[in-house]
Amino acid sequence: MLPMSSQQSELMRLLLPVADGIKRTRETIAAQLSGTSPAVRDMVEHIGRFQGKQLRAALVLLCGDATSNSTDEHSSIAAVVEMIHLATLVHDDVLDGAEVRRRVACVNQRWDNQTAVLLGDFLYARAFALSTDLSSRMCSRVLAEATRRICVGEIQQAASRYDFEMTQERYEWIAGAKTATLYAAACELGARYPSGHDEQGARMRQFGWELGLAFQIIDDCLDLTATQQEVGKSVGTDVEDGKVTLPVLWAYARADESTRAAIRDIYTRTEAGDRVGDLRRRCRVLEGVEYARHRADELIHSALDRVRELPPSAARASLENIAGFVLERSW
């Protein structure tokens, strides 16, 4: 794997075809979040620093370009998508107790849970308010439904903690609902907004879904294999939070009874110790990681097949490279 800084500059290069659009998107987000009270501004400035890759915004713009469907409103749609993503991140920090995200102290560390809830609600509200200003209602509709589905995914995930017997299908449904939904919505809106283009929208939605699900699977692998230094956020938090991810499910399904008991114990014992290290050393979880990476690879290949049905263009090439990039990333 490339070191993080080269990876980031590589990603920057992939997003070049839509650099102007991303600049407009950033300006729109900044304008949406400024001009409010000092208390709000103080919070918003803080999250500004962990806006990160803006991959979802780039997908709106690239899918617009790659399908010759770009409009003046695409950068606003991208801003709405990113603000919803930010809201989910902020609320996730309440959920996970994660200690570090992108090397900036989480909102709920610098402030408290109450503030994180309010700031997330504010971001959702601002995003929906912006979407209702657009000329077509498609953006509000697709993203309201996407947000609902993300919540259902998170709720199901919370209800499935310590469920070591979960099927892969259910794991993928949950991982997809909470993560791939917004990728799918971003790609669909890029290809379909403001109206029509149903078939093209459905294809790009599927592309986004596969890309996002692969992204989440790789994320789940990195939580078991990477260092905090590499990914820029806490690792091992899934195990800490009782989330049974694909690598662990795979290992559990293939384990004998004593190894299963060991896995359950490592997840649930009071003294944390090195839970991830113990899973790796004693429970064949790295073989599960290999299996999960293979599954992510399958999804990416299916996503690539879809995008290759589009006519060649710089934007299409970027989408293809982003898909490849999701597999290779170490952050």
Place this chain on the structure above:
Amino acid sequence: MLPMSSQQSELMRLLLPVADGIKRTRETIAAQLSGTSPAVRDMVEHIGRFQGKQLRAALVLLCGDATSNSTDEHSSIAAVVEMIHLATLVHDDVLDGAEVRRRVACVNQRWDNQTAVLLGDFLYARAFALSTDLSSRMCSRVLAEATRRICVGEIQQAASRYDFEMTQERYEWIAGAKTATLYAAACELGARYPSGHDEQGARMRQFGWELGLAFQIIDDCLDLTATQQEVGKSVGTDVEDGKVTLPVLWAYARADESTRAAIRDIYTRTEAGDRVGDLRRRCRVLEGVEYARHRADELIHSALDRVRELPPSAARASLENIAGFVLERSW
């Protein structure tokens, strides 16, 4: 003051003119929240029991009738408004650490903060998704903006904890933003949806704002004077949470330095003791309550003047009686 059960049956009587609409609203909410996964259903069933007065839904319907502006969609608008209200209640429970709301254990007592955040997000998302299905975008627009303003109010309130020097104007801005906003939006939508009727919409919006602000002021008074038995939720939580409400602001502004020090100490001392009792006994806070009730009275009279510009009808009479009722309530 009437005992609670007579008050409730009195309120039921006031809502009779829109009983059918409220029934349709309840059915719409039930339909919106059912049909999802067992994990979601389990949560939703729980909150079903603290839906309460549905006063905001009734205001949509009554304002529609009183302005001869009712449509088939008004009960759906009422459902969106109630779902947003429910979402704010659920997230408020994370915020306040309130222990009892309407005598049903709070979501965050039966589950945890994470679940409350997710359920609130789900309710917001469902509400916005429903609003995007309506024929006019007015509902989405007004309620997205209202939700944003509610969040800003809550954020400002959090930033103003233990601020004993707050002006009354700022107190009213915050109390209005967090509470009156949704009343104002409900009344405006009732009178304006789906389009036009700007003047009538603005008048009923103002009616809702004054009604909602009076409601919040009375709420703040009850937190200092009522028993948990009377209001059906924890009392004294404002003092516990560092919220300086109008009665306390009034008393503080008129107190000598030693009483001011006492007020600050009662709010901030480590041993809680009987904070509310001490404020009442030692700091003239009951005179502040009297002043605040007088201010609520002023607001209600202004609200009544507005509604009396409408032609007489059963709906108008209900709106007038509800306004009077807000002053008299003990819950």
